[in-house]
Amino acid sequence: MNATLARPLTLWLLALPVIIAVLGLALQGLAAVNASVFFAWSYFLEVLFAGLLQGVMYALVALGFVLIFKASGIFNFAQGSLVLFAALTMVGFIEMGLHWTLAFVVTAGVMVLLAVVVERVVLRPLVNQPHIILFMATIGIFYFLDGFGQTLWGSDVKVLDIGIPKQPLFVLQGVFEGGILVNAFDLVAALVGAVLVIGLAVFFHYTRIGRALRAVADDHQAALSVGIPLKTIWAIVWSVAGIVALVAGIMWGSKAGVQFSLALIALKALPVLILGGFTSIPGAIIGGLIIGAGEQVAEVFIGPLFGGAIQDWFAYMLALVFLLFRPQGLFGEKIIERV
């Protein structure tokens, strides 16, 4: 990460315990006033932790969006269906009898192929069109891939098991009575997310292609004029996004089963993007954490006041309120424009 990001990042890390404490105290106050809200510190931390880990999963999906938006300015609505398609393909290969590592490699190859096809067939003819047209085209890709994946592999709910442990763990037993319940699977997911982000950061900063990608993200025309092949770069970005989608698909697939609803988690990634900013990879992670934790805490502690199931819209409302104060997101590029 570069210096401009390091400062707000450390600031956030320092502020995090304070925010958690304030939130907890506020909820404790709420519980004292209203009898329908139950509150205990260990329970609160447990919910918060589960939410944070859920947030990592959102962030995995959001990463793909950010990659494509950074490099081509396209708001890729099809990221969710990429996740579904990747997971379906992976399951399909495993069912054919391949070991999961081999299936992973083959599926990654399929995703790269898909990226090249998308660049050729969809993006190239639409160069220089307004953003909304490209956005609509990605919705077209969304529909096509949903249908294609299910035609190819069938639409039953499938089980994707690559041997990630799922037993619950108890941590911090010394501090709280009984400890805090944490799912081992979520920890693995968080670890994978961290590895992925570090890998992407290294890729973006220390390789030739990474530098070219950053140049394209900065300025298309300037990048073209110094000899960076824009079309190749786009294909690479879509491939990387496809592989990120594959990782997200494996994680979501082993958690919740591979099914059609996977394509719709893309919608949950949108408020994450708003919070983090469309162009920032660390933003996607932090946005994901905030949305995941906020959503869980709100559902468990505030939800009973409204009759529950506020999970569906809470993230969007959070993003909406947030936008009014900081339109460019937490880490987005600040564009000063007054109307």
Added chain:
Amino acid sequence: MLYREAGQFKTSYGSDQAIFPIRQDQIGIALLLLVAVLGVPALAGEYWLETIFVPFLVFSLAAIGLNLLTGYCGQLSLGTGGFMACGAFFAYKLTTAFPELHVLVVFLLAGVGSAAVGVFFGIPSLRIKGFYLAVATLAAQFFLVWMFNKFDWWTNYSPSGVISAPPREVLPGIFLTGTEATPITKYLFLLGLVAVLALVAKNLTRGAIGRSWMAIRDMDIAAEIIGIRPLWAKLSAFAISSFFIGIAGALWAFVYTGSVEALAFQIDRSFQVLFMVIIGGLGSILGSFLGAAFIVLLPILLNNVPAAIGLQMSVEMVSHLEFMIFGALIIFFLIVEPHGLARLWQIGKEKLRLWPFPY
């Protein structure tokens, strides 16, 4: 040869500013309306009226509403489904609370209510634009559907969460909703209402308010410099757009399906209407109609073609293929003509003017 404005002189400002300045267009639209009023009910069977013409008209109205906001004012919105739900549920609450109120008044009031909701959710547009705004409107979509689904006050405590339109008369003795309503009544009522509202929309876009929307769309900073207030322009666009969409939602629930639950207005509905607007043509009232016709007809065609050519397929397969073909066609259309069907029509008209001597 026939389609030429040579020799048609305008002698007043009024005739110069007419919606259809060319005589052939006037004759054409008159013929079209004549066919729509007399020909369609006479020739089309009940099935056709119920499954094609009624949804087409309802969707046209929704598409016009979204087109005013997205096409003319440039504010991308994904909350269409939520605003349609507003119209449907407001109309239901109104008509069950005041049964003596005429159904047309109920629809208009439901539209006004939706407009108020639209303005509220349009407030973020003052600070953000583009895709950020689109995501912000998703908040409206999810929140509104959740609200109508969660609180059974909206459905008058019906256990299934479904609202059914109570029987209401449009003229004494002629029922528009309920079981006694005939498809012809529904069709003619819709035709009249949609024609009038489309005329209103067309005239709005030709007037001062429409010009201010387009100025905001084309370049908001320049628009503000020449004295257009972005606050008023944007919020009025949200209000009027939601008014149209709300009426469309009420019509959907009352006239088209007859009974509806909040989940019928999910995000899919928003995308469907957005597709209509984009495929029909952004910033064109005619395009809204063409786009609605395209999206309503396409699934029916896709459903019937495999059966017609004797291909045997499972229902599941057909629905997956439908998805694929739908997605592919959308991409195809965007590549071939990003400005939509309305632009094709315009090009066709230009060609027709020069035909048969294109020099």
